[in-house]
Amino acid sequence: MKKEIIDRFTSYVKVDTQSDESSETTPSTPGQWTLLHMLEEELKAIGMQDIQLDENGYLMATLPANTTKDVPVIGFLAHVDTATDFTGKNVQPQIIENYDGSDIVLNEALSVVLSPNDFPELAQYKNHTLITTDGTTLLGADNKAGVAEIMTAMHYLLRHPEIKHGKIRVAFTPDEEIGKGPHKFDVAAFNAKFAYTVDGGPLGELQYESFNAAGAQLTIRGKNVHPGSAKGKMIHSAKIAMEFQHQLPADEAPEYTEGYEGFYHLLSIEGDVEKTEMHYIIRDHDKEKFQERKEFFTQAVKNLQEKYGAERVSLELNDQYYNMKEKIEPVREVVDIAHEAMSSLGITPIVEPIRGGTDGSQLSYMGLPTPNIFTGGENFHGRFEYVSVDNMEKAVQVIVEIAKLFEEKA
Secondary structure: OHHHHHHHHHHHHOOOOEOOOOOOOOOOOHHHHHHHHHHHHHHHHHOOEEEEEOOOOOEEEEEOOOOOOOOOOEEEEEEOOEOOOOOOOOOOOEEEOOOOOOOEEEEOOOOEEEOOOOOHHHHHHOOOOEEEOOOOOOOOHHHHHHHHHHHHHHHHHHHOOOOOOOOEEEEEEOOHHHOOOOOOOOHHHHOOOEEEEEOOOOOOEEEOOOOEEEEEEEEEEOEOOOHHHOOOOOEOHHHHHHHHHHHOOOOOOHHHOOOOOOEEEEEEEEEOOOEEEEEEEEEEOOHHHHHHHHHHHHHHHHHHHHHHOOOOEEEEEEEEEOOOHHHHHHHOHHHHHHHHHHHHOOOOOEEOOOOOOOHHHHHHHHOOOOOEEOOOEEOOOOOOOEEEHHHHHHHHHHHHHHHHHHHHHO
């Protein structure tokens, strides 16, 4: 299984599937189509059925039941796109066999080193087989590790018909990293009672709570006048932008928060005297606190509008997704079975809130309760990203065990 996982994963990550928030197509980039067509052919080759790739880049397939029991249909999902934060072009994965716990030189020429001094969790991976970047790109374990694990699990079940299971649906989807993954997902066509995104990080992660999330775009319009004669005339949009940022609590930002603590995060700022644009995300697990954050943010905008004029400062604020706990708690068995599957394999489940969101955050509100399980990856979205092949194997085992347990409990 180890070689199978490595071969799949390393072939997937070499396809540039970075999504593009500015695109109006679905998928947002052509590279995602390239990988989806590869996966479509692979699903056919391993013997999956009902394979359908729709016009929006949603690839679905079925592993038929091999039991006479009435087992709920379950699904497993992973997204094919990679993050916008760092380049995913020309990924050159490096395989580190039997990692010895020391520094890993990712790129000698650029002096890029993956060190346990900077990333203490590396100590947990001694003697593991690791796959890293070459220091110039992200790796793409988020979420191509999940893609490889689902594909390998389905191939394993097809080769082992003695393992009884109900009908299993799989889906590989586009544009999760830009928040659009489920937007055109056909829940009725997928036709599962429960599903799991295989999109988590380290071994044992089991998540059914996510942030409530909103995105905000602030546009500030100034008035540019020659600085030699600007007194009483110039209105500096970038300085107003700084004034806005200073209204937000300095310690309620991602770099100062953890666990259930929410935040305001300035994603980007671009501007000059005449015009400045600021992009924020607002996050909180608690729905009431989430609403309070949006109101606080809106009031900060109003303060500037009162000071400089309503025409100077405009806000576009939109909810992105909600805490999936509200939809999963009533069907807690979907979490309990995953918990039992991990425990039976000697894996300690780490049940914790996601400080982010998965496709499951939206799918759960679309009628498909979808918690999240680990992939084995670390340091997503950057040059220091890596994944443990040993833990990828365990993710495959968890998928198989979940399928078995649903059949046994039917």
